[in-house]
Amino acid sequence: MATCAGINCAQGNAKMQCPKCKDLDISSFFCGQDCFRKSWSTHKSVHTKPQAQPKDDMNLMKLAAALQQSGSSGIGRGEPMEEGAYDPFPNFPYSGTLRPHYPLSAKSKVPDTVTLPDYAKDGTLNLLKATYGLAKGLASIKRLSSEEIDVMRRVCRLGRFVLQQTAKQIKPGVTTDQLDKYVHALCMANNSYPSPLNYHGFPKSVCTSINEVICHGIPDKRKLKEGDIINLDISLFKNGFHTDLNATFPVGKIDADSQKLIDTTRKSLDNAIKICKPGTPFRNIGNEIQPTCDAEGFSVVKTYTGHGVGREFHQSPTILHHTNMRSKGEMKVGQIFTIEPMVNASKSYHVEHWNDNWTAVTRDGVRSAQFEEAILITENGCEVLTAADDYVPPAEHVTIPSIKADQDVVTIDDI
Template identity: 80%
Template sequence: MIQERRTLGQTVVFDDIPSERIEQRVSPLSGYRSKRHIYNAAYPRTLDGSTTIYPKRSIPHPNESKAEKGTRISSELDEIVSARVKAGDKESMEVNGERIYCVIERLVHEKARGDGLTLILCHSNGFVKETWDATLEELIKQPGHPIDEIYLFECVNHGQSFLLNASKLGLVFDWSDFSRDILTFLTYYLPQTFTSEDLPTKLPLQHTRTGPWKNFENTRKITPIGHSLGGTSLALAYAEAPKLFGPDGSLILIDPIIRIPEHPLEFKAGAQLKTGLKTQIPAQLALKRRDRWATKEEAFKTMTKSALFSQFDKRALQAYVEYGTMEDEDGNVTLVTDKLQEAAVFADDLAFFEGSSAIAELSTKIKVLVVLASKPGPITAVRDEKEKEAIFKGTQVEEINSGHLIANDVNMMKLAAALRQSGSAIGAGEPLEDGAYDPFPNHPYTGKLRPHYPLSPKSIVPDSITKPDYAKDGTLNFIKSTYGLAKGLATIKRLSPEEIDTMRRVCRLGRYILDKTAQQIKPGVTSDALDKYMHKLAIENGSYPSPLNYHGFPKSVCISVNEVICHGIPDKRKFKEGDIVNLDISVYKDGFHTDLNATYPVGSVDDASKKLIEVTRRSLDNAIKICKPGTPFRNIGSQIQPTCDKEGFSVVKTYTGHGVGREFHQAPTILHHENMRSKGEMKPGQIFTIEPMVNASKSYHVDHWNDNWTAVTRDGVRSAQFEETILITEDGCEVLTAADDYVPPAEHVKIPTIKSDQDVISIQDI
């Protein structure tokens, strides 16, 4: 049985806020600015007694006995129950109530562009808005949609809001009033469009709307997240006015406190407290909590040993002590939120049942993620499987092995990951393609391309395949020793005839794999699919894909699209008509590596892209035709750069060609721009790559994505690259990785007599 919800009462709108002041703080999140604000809470409150001044709670004397403590707590509980029962369940509003206020903290990203999310977070009972800090710190580390701004709500009888309202609050609390406070903010105080500018401390009215909540709407990308009773209040607010939460339609609830009524008596306000049922336990716990210490240091130390806080993440507990406690008039440290107010919140058992109704209703209309804590405790969300089925049918449910205070405990990293990866708005936002998301939402991209995560797992290499030294842990053997580093990189190796024969066979295999993989490029195919295809082709032919785990690289091939210069990580993005795609193929077999790449058009491309591809290839061929014994390595750049300069292009200076053979990268270093720094000259038996990267502008500068691999043009223009592995012969050179139809640019430039498809195993096309 699902309890029917009441309609949330409207609010009287005030255009003034008295001269209350609130203390500001330094932002807890890197890259975000922080400012706290005040706005008018919903008025009047729902029940009589909400703003009736209550007697100040007596302070227990130091030597209070256990019996005296029990008597005091029982008296306080009776007072709360009496006030709640007296208020009843009237849907009429409080008469002659006091005006009270809400404090809200806004965190805005310093580089926000206005296309990201606005998060709304509501805390659990007894805690303050700042206890979200550590959770948010973990959340923004997770990949997902950009988060432009975050609003931390604070209930009127908690934290800084309580300090503003303390003299006006009664012992009656209706949790739907917190829902009304949220709706009041969204209706009247949230700017219609995102602004990166700071807002006034006293929030001005943004709208003068009239009518029921359900008639109002926002166009912002809003993702609400609520913990415990904060989640219950959000569910009630969302069900009342779904359009106010923006067009995306998503809600995240962290262990919300909800129940299905077992019999009609439980519909009555205070019934559970009077009859000794479930909610009396958390109310008693609230009143029993220690709330006085000599110092904040003592408070922190004591809390770390308590049952309630022992599993807290230390950062969350530090924030709770810092912002949830204060010095009282006697010089002691006490809780900011009065324990009577915390207990009064638990007395509103009707919210538990109405919350279940709201969630069940919303699950048929929007994306709802519910994260449940699986460990039982005195404060628990829904546990019964029948209740779960009735309430959460149609919702996405994740369970984490944690207690109820999951938003603050040591499992918050698991919580943050669950939120980001859930497929909800916080996880994926507006899907880029097929549910993919941008893992670096606040990165200042230079072009239009975006990564499409999640990445698929690293491909498996069978034990039967011979692997290079870095395959296991990403570390190269010669880097593991200082001597190896000095000798391994400085010596330009000359291969024996037997070694050259092996390199020739490996290079022909590399050419075959490149050509075969390139045939799969077409609109709609993902680079991840190409990676899997290339990997399978390499394995079927007994070779190891050299990029895999090289310094930790996660894929088997580098695939660079449009403005990506090199080292692009294959992902879920589909190639589009007009893209340009570079495939950088390397394989390891019989103790040797080969390395080659080429840039390909996807379908029909524009003339500018065609020219970029043609000039890049021509610059490589101009360099190849000077390769022969006695040629200084520095002359390679003198061929490439002028070819590109006169076309208005630029040659990337950051990345170079290199020796290749038993090591993936070794001496010599091949600079592709004009220089006098490259030492040495070409000698027979040397094998190296030439691989110019050419940008379609005069800027050769490079930026990187936050994956620490993807190199992009700083101005966002397209970049192309071609690469061949070159052997210096007695009278010229041999392009070991040449295509079967390659036309040598000079007479002394030879190509292998072995065809690229000779003695290889093919696989089915994509």
């Protein structure tokens, strides 16, 4: 039975195939018309087939270099490629100057001692659907027991530790591939699985989204540059539960407009967290976020949402970050969900996707920022499970060296 390809939906009884996908011989199914319509703005990107590529990497590198020199690669000129890297989609109409830097490194390995989520081996979700069920609607919103909450609290603190340690490695000259290897090593050292790895086929252990990339950026050979901004989206799985959090960081010294974008995005998230308590309608979250961003001339991305998190990486409820009075449901004690506004530095909230079918970018090429926290609804309000603190994983005693520029492989001692 096929898994639904809808946004934040993982139904196991998807039988309705997208007509366009059928014509293109793409395996893509939905659980119903409503889910198909809601997901269309994102799903349609899979219909763009990658252009035919030269037979080998050397030819592709030569073609990409020629197109870039002529200015025909995308809208305007892209950044110079790092030595030995190439753009796999040289004729793609990029909205900004950022380009993918291929070839990608091999997927990081996971030892047998680490417990795997259900999708780790083949990229599809199946075990948890059979065990816990994925009924649609408000009835499927999980309310965790005190014992489950205690596990989630520890897993979320570990996620924050991984984010904070990785953020210390951000500097000009470091590649996003190095950051990915660093995250992976930290997860392995703490006997946890990096949730993005092979989730619906995602090839890396962390999402790294730079400048005009809104989310789901794939780590590659591009070196961070002074003045960039980068979002690290950290998710990991341990003791049967996932955590999910992210933050946007400056690379060296950034301009005032980029700092304003980062500050406003964080402020919008904080404003939303302040209203979280039992009985608050979920729609009120967007009512706090969008006005905060509108006041600065920014826009809130509508394509992607927050979500429940716990035994499943993504589950109910769906958290909208923009104003929408049709959003149903209210917060109840024991629920855990993420709030993760994505904010563009213009009035355009529209999203485009690169031909890798993952990287989401701003349509007009402006910068985008994002912050994410996992929220637990309590009797008296809420608890930010992923909040910054001085937590250090117990009894691991793992030495993690800093990443050095031009260091292709991150070596971790004492793992």
